[in-house]
Amino acid sequence: QQQVKQSPQSLIVQKGGISIINCAYENTAFDYFPWYQQFPGKGPALLIAIRPDVSEKKEGRFTISFNKSAKQFSLHIMDSQPGDSATYFCAAGPGDTGNQFYFGTGTSLTVIP
Amino acid sequence: EPEVTQTPSHQVTQMGQEVILRCVPISNHLYFYWYRQILGQKVEFLVSFYNNEISEKSEIFDDQFSVERPDGSNFTLKIRSTKLEDSAMYFCASSEELDGTVVGYGYTFGSGTRLTVV
Numbered sequence: 001q002q003q004v005k006q007s008p009q010s011l012i013v014q015k016g017g018i019s020i021i022n023c024a025y026e027n028t029a030f031d032y033f034p035w036y037q038q039f040p041g042k043g044p045a046l047l048i049a050i051r052p053d054v055s056e057k058k059e060g061r062f063t064i065s066f067n068k069s070a071k072q073f074s075l076h077i078m079d080s081q082p083g084d085s086a087t088y089f090c091a092a093g094p095g096d097t098g099n100q101f102y103f104g105t106g107t108s109l110t111v112i113p
Numbered sequence: 114e115p116e117v118t119q120t121p122s123h124q125v126t127q128m129g130q131e132v133i134l135r136c137v138p139i140s141n142h143l144y145f146y147w148y149r150q151i152l153g154q155k156v157e158f159l160v161s162f163y164n165n166e167i168s169e170k171s172e173i174f175d176d177q178f179s180v181e182r183p184d185g186s187n188f189t190l191k192i193r194s195t196k197l198e199d200s201a202m203y204f205c206a207s208s209e210e211l212d213g214t215v216v217g218y219g220y221t222f223g224s225g226t227r228l229t230v231v
Contacts, residue, residue: 036156036222043117043204043222044156089156100146100158100169101220 003027004092006104013111019077021107023090028071030092034101035064035075038087047088048075080111115139119205119223126195126230134190134226136205145188146206146220147180149173156204162188195230202227 005024013019025033031052036044050057050064050073057064063076077084087108093101118137126132138145147159160170162180177199179191188207192199206220 041224043119043206043224045222046220091156100161100171102158103156105155 003102004090004104006090006107008107009105010108011110013077013080013109015080015082015111015113017080017111019080019084019109019111020074021088021090021109022072022074023092023104024070024072025092025102026071027092027102029094030102032093032101033064033066033073034091035062036089036091036103038089038106044089077109080109082111082113085109085111115221117205117207117221117223119203119226121226122224123227124229126228128197128230129194131191131193132195132228134192134203134205134228136188136190136223137186138188138205138207139209139221140186142207142209142221144168144208145180145182146208147190148204148206148222149201150204150225151201159190159203192228195228197230200228200230 003026007022011019034049035047037047038044048059048062048064050066052068055066061078064073066073087106089106090104091101093099120135124132145162148156149159150156158171160174160180161168177193181189202225204225205223208220
């Protein structure tokens with residue numbers, strides 16, 4: 001069973017545009033939802049994360065929108081830049097340290113100048 | 114900024130051989146993890162480790178795999194009798210504990226070891 005479903009698989013956005021990546025999860029016990037950014041040859045790096053007690057979290061150009069009833073969350077990248085070109089993974093987990101996170105399949109984002 | 118260090122960055126091994134992947138977690142972190150990523154696929158959990166013992170493991174982490182914290186700084190993943198399908202990027206990660214609850218910062222991943230089994 002795929003615990004976290006992510007879409008789209010790839011995304012091409014013009015510089016200055018908005019990039020939107022969507023994820024859906026299965027397990028209602030999950031209460032921590034991080035997004036990771038991965039550049040080629042590097043490990044995933046935590047970008048932003050949210051807990052289900054809020055519906056939105058914003059950090060700079062990055063915003064997570066969270067819909068608990070629909071079990072969906074999304075990453076919005078405002079004013080997308082070529083430097084944002086990377087693979088983005090959503091993840092979900094119970095939030096207790098030591099428990100595993102379930103990762104989405106990743107979205108390859110390309111921002112064209 | 115503190116980082117998780119993994120060595121080697123790339124390892125090639127013959128099928129059936131044993132490999133040891135090494136990691137140095139962030140010094141004040143108490144939880145350690147191994148994940149793997151088969152080329153072009155999602156990141157998959159292998160095992161978590163806390164207080165010198167495995168706290169959780171996935172079905173991927175069978176008897177072929179073992180983890181160890183041989184000293185105060187290193188965290189290793191041993192794969193016995195490697196198979197072709199073990200070829201993947203292996204990521205070590207660590208996280209800290211604060212007042213018995215998750216810090217909320219998620220993991221810090223290393224840059225990974227690319228394991229190629231031939």
